[in-house]
Amino acid sequence: MKVDHIDLVQFHEILRFDDPDRIFAKDGALEALVAAKQAGKIRYIGFTGHKDPRIHLYMLATAARHGFRFDTVQMPLNLMDAHFRSFGHLVVPELVKQQIGVLGMKTFGDSVILKSGLSLSPLDMLHFSLNLPTSVVITGIDNEKVLNQAFEATRTFKPMDADQVAAMADQTRQLAMEGKYELFKSTNYFDTTAKHPDFLGGLTSGVEDLAPGPAS
Secondary structure (H helix, E strand, C coil), X not given: CCCCCEEEEEECCCCCCHXXXXXXXXXXXXXXXXXXXXXXXXXXXXXXXXXXXXXXHHHHHHHHHCCCCCCEEEEECCCCHHHCCCHHHHCHHHHHHHCCEEEEECCCCCCCHHHCCCCCCHHHHHHHHHHCCCCEECCCCCCHHHHHHHHHHHXXXXXXXXXXXXXXXXXXXXXXXXXXXXXXXXXXXXXXXXXXXXXXXXXXXXHHHHCCCCCC
């Protein structure tokens, strides 16, 4: 890549409550990234996830317990998030409090939200996410039209007041209550590590030694 360091490396798919404990375990992944940071190979360390805000909060609590502070946290932030396992309500305020970078993703729910029948436009949805206290809103771009849409969203964005935000969120309430259009929360369809558990490394290391013997 012809660079001498990487700006940001994030632990991907923090989806389970045992993920933080595994990352912060002795000789775990965090030690490797901290060593890389101390060596000047990376500048910042963060984590991502899309399943449940409580898991994000546990990751933050686990970090605090180990005397570590993340630089960034990435999560879904969209119009429907407010009504089902809300990262915007539960995680974002904590990140703002700790002055941790907020990376918003899945503005369109991997395009599923666009198929929900909402009368709101993609620009409206981008504006909603941009109005949150985010450091950056990440939107997938696979063609020139979508690229220009992102440019247009930033060009036309104006901060919204609480009434405007509430009015937009209310339009999604009934559709969003069960996570039907946020499949990354309500199903494992987008969980790469569910399909490839080997990506998680040695999950059973040491378990055999602790397993109970035959019943007497």
